Amino acid sequence: MNARHILVANVFFAPFSYGGATVVAEQVASALVKKGGYRVTAVSLCARNDLAPYVVIKSQKGSIVNYLINVPEHRSYADIYNNPEVTARLAELISALEPDLIHAHCIQDIGTGIITAAEASHVPVILSVHDFWWLCERQFMIKLDEKYCGQNPVRIENCKGCVDNFWAAKMRFNHLKSMSEKVALVTYPSQFAKDLSEASGFAEGRGVVWENGIKPPDRDFFDKQAARRTRDTRITFGYVGGPAQIKGWPQIEQAFTDLKTDDFRGLVVEGSRDNSWWQEKHLRKLSGAWEIYPRFEQHNMDDFYAEIDVLLFMSQWKETFGLAIREALARGITVIQTDSGGTVEHGAVRSENLIPIAAPPNRLRDAVSQVLQKDRRNRPVYPVVCFDDQAQAFAALVDQVLHDTERAA
Numbered sequence: 001m002n003a004r005h006i007l008v009a010n011v012f013f014a015p016f017s018y019g020g021a022t023v024v025a026e027q028v029a030s031a032l033v034k035k036g037g038y039r040v041t042a043v044s045l046c047a048r049n050d051l052a053p054y055v056v057i058k059s060q061k062g063s064i065v066n067y068l069i070n071v072p073e074h075r076s077y078a079d080i081y082n083n084p085e086v087t088a089r090l091a092e093l094i095s096a097l098e099p100d101l102i103h104a105h106c107i108q109d110i111g112t113g114i115i116t117a118a119e120a121s122h123v124p125v126i127l128s129v130h131d132f133w134w135l136c137e138r139q140f141m142i143k144l145d146e147k148y149c150g151q152n153p154v155r156i157e158n159c160k161g162c163v164d165n166f167w168a169a170k171m172r173f174n175h176l177k178s179m180s181e182k183v184a185l186v187t188y189p190s191q192f193a194k195d196l197s198e199a200s201g202f203a204e205g206r207g208v209v210w211e212n213g214i215k216p217p218d219r220d221f222f223d224k225q226a227a228r229r230t231r232d233t234r235i236t237f238g239y240v241g242g243p244a245q246i247k248g249w250p251q252i253e254q255a256f257t258d259l260k261t262d263d264f265r266g267l268v269v270e271g272s273r274d275n276s277w278w279q280e281k282h283l284r285k286l287s288g289a290w291e292i293y294p295r296f297e298q299h300n301m302d303d304f305y306a307e308i309d310v311l312l313f314m315s316q317w318k319e320t321f322g323l324a325i326r327e328a329l330a331r332g333i334t335v336i337q338t339d340s341g342g343t344v345e346h347g348a349v350r351s352e353n354l355i356p357i358a359a360p361p362n363r364l365r366d367a368v369s370q371v372l373q374k375d376r377r378n379r380p381v382y383p384v385v386c387f388d389d390q391a392q393a394f395a396a397l398v399d400q401v402l403h404d405t406e407r408a409a
Contacts, residue, residue, distance in 0.1 A: 099123060338359075
């Protein structure tokens with residue numbers, strides 16, 4: 001049997017990677033190719049001033065070819081979710097590549113043209129929802145005052161105080177909703193994301209939960225972890241978000257100010273590409289010994305996780321998944337986290353220990369104090385889905401969609 005050809009559309013893709021959804025798209029694609037029986041091609045975006053607008057360039061990392069459409073920096077509101085120029089390039093690529101199935105994975109900025117072009121070529125589409133771009137033009141359901149919106153279900157009429165142009169926002173909302181009816185299947189990384197989306201009228205009854213995976217720890221990880229714990233007996237806290245309200249940094253900053261002990265370490269990860277997230281001034285007033293840890297990739301994430309005992313995940317919105325939490329749990333690392341949507345569905349943290357969104361900083365301070373008092377650094381490893389498992393589950397979805405498509409033909 002010839003290998004099934006999957007065209008995956010993701011806003012970024014290797015060798016130009018950024019963000020958790022891109023990590024998932026890349027890792028699942030690689031796992032499918034490694035598994036055998038699949039060929040994967042990618043299409044993504046770039047924004048380069050040295051290239052003509054909407055020109056397509058070709059790149060490759062490993063066995064996966066990536067076609068990048070060069071979009072201009074300044075585009076209209078409508079072009080962000082439905083860009084005729086991008087749609088035309090996608091139609092040309094689909095015609096030339098002749099994929100068996102299109103995986104519209106994280107198509108923020110690519111827009112719904114991938115669905116339009118696929119429909120014209122009679123290629124089935126699996127759509128994967130990440131964040132809440134399909135329901136909220138601000139993507140994360142964070143209001144202008146940087147507080148969580150909290151709508152459930154989302155009703156566009158309630159967005160009037162949050163958007164610049166309500167009628168444009170309503171047109172966008174209705175367009176995205178109508179396009180979701182054209183795909184063969186919709187996947188969500190969590191039950192929370194599926195329930196909220198379908199309750200809001202998005203692709204009702206057409207979705208399944210397809211849980212994200214992670215890269216499991218390497219064989220020598222626990223030796224590295226044990227060696228560091230022997231070398232430095234202080235508990236070390238880790239934080240992988242930027243210094244932003246949406247990720248809960250203000251709560252961390254307040255909670256760690258004036259703690260009664262300094263006998264611990266803290267690491268904040270510089271996740272930006274230009275080292276702009278963190279400066280020493282962010283950390284000076286915190287208790288304990290805090291440092292900035294350099295940006296890491298999938299291949300060297302164990303080096304970071306071997307350095308920490310507790311992951312702080314203080315997101316202030318209801319997220320759809322939360323990769324970092326799963327990465328930590330798979331490595332025997334304690335997690336202190338907020339009650340933030342799909343991020344809690346691992347089940348490893350008791351509901352009474354979840355910190356509510358917008359809780360005062362003393363809730364986090366109490367949790368931190370308990371960890372420091374108990375000094376428990378050897379948490380059992382928690383079972384977590386890996387990327388190979390996720391790819392296997394996706395292959396089953398592909399079989400289902402192609403079988404249904406052939407039967408309907």
